[in-house]
Structures are given as structure tokens and as C-alpha cells.
Amino acid sequence: MFILANLFYALGKIISILLTIYTYVIIARVFSSWVGANPYNPIVKTLYLLTEPVLRKIRKVMPYVPIGAGYIDLSPIVLLILVNFLDYFLTKTLFDISFKLKGY
Numbered sequence: 001m002f003i004l005a006n007l008f009y010a011l012g013k014i015i016s017i018l019l020t021i022y023t024y025v026i027i028a029r030v031f032s033s034w035v036g037a038n039p040y041n042p043i044v045k046t047l048y049l050l051t052e053p054v055l056r057k058i059r060k061v062m063p064y065v066p067i068g069a070g071y072i073d074l075s076p077i078v079l080l081i082l083v084n085f086l087d088y089f090l091t092k093t094l095f096d097i098s099f100k101l102k103g104y
Contacts, residue, residue, distance in 0.1 A: 005101035012094030019087040023080060025050050030076050054079055 029047040037044045055075045062078060064071035 001101050005098045008094045008101065009098040012091040012098065015094070016087055016091040019083050019090075022050075023083050023087075026076055026080055026083070051076075051079070 025047060029051045032044050032047060039045070039048075058075040058078050059073070062075060064073055
């Protein structure tokens with residue numbers, strides 16, 4: 001059983017690391033949009049390709065918020081909340097399964 005417990009623990013750690021990296025990708029995407037980075041830059045293109053499919057789905061459900069004469073896009077904030085929820089929920093669940101299998 002300890003092998004299965006270690007498998008669940010390792011999956012939890014890997015998922016946590018991947019979701020943390022994705023959080024940084026989202027933050028980098030937001031910063032690049034604030035500074036007006038060159039959209040043809042390979043790094044900016046990669047950030048866009050990694051985040052835009054998910055952000056587009058969120059924008060369909062939650063449109064831009066009007067503020068004064070312009071609009072603000074809150075979809076990155078919603079995505080960050082969802083990623084943090086998944087990080088906590090999935091990793092905690094996998095760690096708990098691992099600890100139960102080990103008998104802690």
C-alpha cells in the first residue's frame with residue numbers, strides 16, 4: 001500500500017508545481033498586457049497561447065466590467081482564483097488519500 005500512497009503523494013506534488021507555474025504564467029500575461037509588450041515576441045505569444053483558451057471561456061460567462069470611460073477584464077482574477085482552488089482541493093485530496101493509505 002505504501003507504493004500507492006507514494007504515487008498519490010507524488011501526483012499531488014506534481015499537480016501543485018504545475019498549477020503554481022500556471023499561476024506565474026497568468027501573472028506574466030497580465031503584466032505583459034499592462035506594459036504593452038510586443039505581441040510578436042515569442043515569450044508573449046507563448047503566454048497568450050497558454051492562457052487565452054481558458055480566459056476566453058471565462059469571458060463568455062463573465063463580460064468586461066465598465067469603469068468610467070473604459071472597461072476592465074476581470075477574467076485573469078477569476079482564473080487565478082480557480083487555479084488556487086484547484087491547487088488546494090486536488091493536492092489536499094491527493095495528500096489525504098496518501099496519508100490514509102499509509103495509516104497516519
